[in-house]
Amino acid sequence: MxxxxxxxxxxxxxxxxxxxxxxxxxxxxxxxxxxxxxxxxxxxSPAEMERLQVLDEREDDLRLLALAVVRMTTDTGTRVDLDDLATELGFDLDALDDHDD
Missing domain, CATH: 3.40.1620 (YefM-like fold)
Structure with a gap:
């Protein structure tokens, strides 16, 4: 512009x-x-402000779409259980739950 x-x-x-x-x-x-x-x-003008807001929304939508496409094309299908991941990383999930109280 x-x-x-x-x-x-x-x-x-x-x-x-x-x-x-x-x-x-x-x-x-x-x-x-x-x-x-x-x-x-x-x-x-209010019309220009509305146009800019629509563009912002479309930009956000495109960013999310790009992220979804990347995830879909790189997904190996492998899933990891949270408990297994916590154990692998050395976290005790029960201790974390107790800390929140």
Whole structure:
């Protein structure tokens, strides 16, 4: 996403011109707010905010799908009992249960 430099505004300027900048954002223009000459925030329309939220959800879904595909393709079918694993690692599960009380 490219931001027009005309859509960059300092915090001070934003305070003087808030109504116009909110109108710009509601019209679909992203307004980048600078603090100490660094991007600090952005004003976006509700539609853009919703679009970004949908993209975040899709990104999470794709990450989970990729993890599932990796697990499905690398699964050997071997399963290990928790008690056997604890014994192999030197843990006493009964002692761990007593510690939780």
């Amino acid at each position: 490219r931001i027009d430099t005309r859509d960059m505004v300092s915090v001070t300027e934003l305070g003087r011109d808030l109504s116009r900048r909110i109108n710009d954002a509601s019209d679909g223009r992203t307004v980048v707010v600078l603090k100490n000459n660094q991007p600090a925030a952005a004003l976006v």
